Amino acid sequence: MVTSFVLKVASRCNLNCSYCYMYNLGDKTYLEQPKLMSIKTVKTFVEKLSRYSTENGIKAFQIVFHGGEPLLFPKEFYRESIRIFRETLNDSYFDFVIQTNGVGLNEEWYSLFKELNIRVGISIDGPKEYHDKYRVFHNGKGSYDDVRNAIQLGLDNGMHGVLSVVNLAIIPSELYQEFKNLAIPSFNLLLPDGHFDKLPDGILREKVNTYGYTPFADWLIELFEIWKSDPERPNMRFFKTLIQLVAGEEIGDQMVGLKKNGVAVVETNGNLEVADSIRACYEGITRNDINIHTHEIAAVLEDPLFDIYIHSHQMVNVKCSQCPIYEICGGGFLLNRYSEENGFDNPTIYCHDMIKLVSHIQNDLIDSLPEDICEDMKLTKVSYDEIVAELENMPYNDPQQEIKEKLLAYSLV
Numbered sequence: 524m525v526t527s528f529v530l531k532v533a534s535r536c537n538l539n540c541s542y543c544y545m546y547n548l549g550d551k552t553y554l555e556q557p558k559l560m561s562i563k564t565v566k567t568f569v570e571k572l573s574r575y576s577t578e579n580g581i582k583a584f585q586i587v588f589h590g591g592e593p594l595l596f597p598k599e600f601y602r603e604s605i606r607i608f609r610e611t612l613n614d615s616y617f618d619f620v621i622q623t624n625g626v627g628l629n630e631e632w633y634s635l636f637k638e639l640n641i642r643v644g645i646s647i648d649g650p651k652e653y654h655d656k657y658r659v660f661h662n663g664k665g666s667y668d669d670v671r672n673a674i675q676l677g678l679d680n681g682m683h684g685v686l687s688v689v690n691l692a693i694i695p696s697e698l699y700q701e702f703k704n705l706a707i708p709s710f711n712l713l714l715p716d717g718h719f720d721k722l723p724d725g726i727l728r729e730k731v732n733t734y735g736y737t738p739f740a741d742w743l744i745e746l747f748e749i750w751k752s753d754p755e756r757p758n759m760r761f762f763k764t765l766i767q768l769v770a771g772e773e774i775g776d777q778m779v780g781l782k783k784n785g786v787a788v789v790e791t792n793g794n795l796e797v798a799d800s801i802r803a804c805y806e807g808i809t810r811n812d813i814n815i816h817t818h819e820i821a822a823v824l825e826d827p828l829f830d831i832y833i834h835s836h837q838m839v840n841v842k843c844s845q846c847p848i849y850e851i852c853g854g855g856f857l858l859n860r861y862s863e864e865n866g867f868d869n870p871t872i873y874c875h876d877m878i879k880l881v882s883h884i885q886n887d888l889i890d891s892l893p894e895d896i897c898e899d900m901k902l903t904k905v906s907y908d909e910i911v912a913e914l915e916n917m918p919y920n921d922p923q924q925e926i927k928e929k930l931l932a933y934s935l936v
Contacts, residue, residue, distance in 0.1 A: 719863075
């Protein structure tokens with residue numbers, strides 16, 4: 524079931540981040556959509572959500588206001604939207620979140636979000652030198668100073684945390700110290716969007732998923748050791764999720780683990796689609812004819828791409844399904860598995876990175892626990908070399924043909 528909805532309330536942005544999947548990875552279909560979501564679309568969505576809630580017995584939802592940049596809307600839009608949600612589904616619990624680039628956040632915005640009980644997340648990409656290289660205004664000016672001010676203001680106004688994309692050019696200790704200097708209480712990291720035909724900057728095509736080429740794991744392991752040794756460390760979701768997965772206490776999210784992806788995107792025109800970062804595969808891949816003005820919410824479950832997305836940790840390449848760390852990695856994020864040749868029937872471009880990172884975290888956890896507890900948890904030490912050798916020499920079973928055909932259906936070859 525879908526329990527989390529990302530409302531793309533704005534299809535435009537006041538920044539022009541170089542790596543953005545919305546605007547700079549090839550998909551221009553956003554130009555065909557309304558720039559802003561109308562209150563009529565919000566009202567129609569909430570009415571459909573009310574029926575969906577009743578039919579499926581779901582009484583808790585996460586609603587994420589996203590974009591583009593959601594602060595392009597006037598404040599009254601949020602006050603009216605929240606009123607519609609709460610009055611229409613007055614017996615439901617809502618976790619309201621807004622993810623913003625931070626530009627324009629001020630005391631009035633924070634006061635509004637506090638009044639409406641909307642959690643605030645801000646995107647920042649490390650120290651000024653690096654942030655201003657990627658997260659720029661349309662005139663090329665960096666946005667760091669504005670974002671830093673928004674974060675500092677947010678420390679006393681209920682800011683939830685910050686989100687950053689991993690940048691191998693930043694020394695991990697510099698990134699960590701930046702977050703400590705800003706007194707950020709919680710942060711999360713995302714691996715760069717990309718796939719086999721559009722690799723993240725700096726990744727050597729000929730070395731992807733070859734033995735010993737693990738630049739992201741090496742970077743993340745260094746950061747993990749810094750974070751772990753800090754007695755006053757901030758909350759770090761990516762590492763905590765992996766630790767809990769290793770310990771068997773977590774089922775994961777859309778990036779890792781075996782959790783089904785109960786997240787749907789509502790575009791400015793009311794279209795219901797999969798996570799919009801999948802657009803980076805090729806232009807129009809996420810588009811369908813399912814719209815909340817003409818369809819019920821459950822209709823999105825019949826969309827072939829949404830079927831793969833919601834079950835993406837179950838619909839994996841045969842190598843992933845037989846990998847020793849499959850239950851932790853889950854095959855990785857769907858976008859990162861794509862190639863024009865094989866559609867989604869590939870391991871993630873971060874396969875070797877995940878093997879090395881998960882091995883390090885699992886061994887670190889074992890070293891920190893008494894032997895009897897490790898035995899109860901059935902934890903044993905693993906190594907990158909052993910797992911890679913096992914995968915290279917493994918006689919793979921025939922995959923489920925139905926799954927393979929679904930994954931291959933998005934091949935362009």
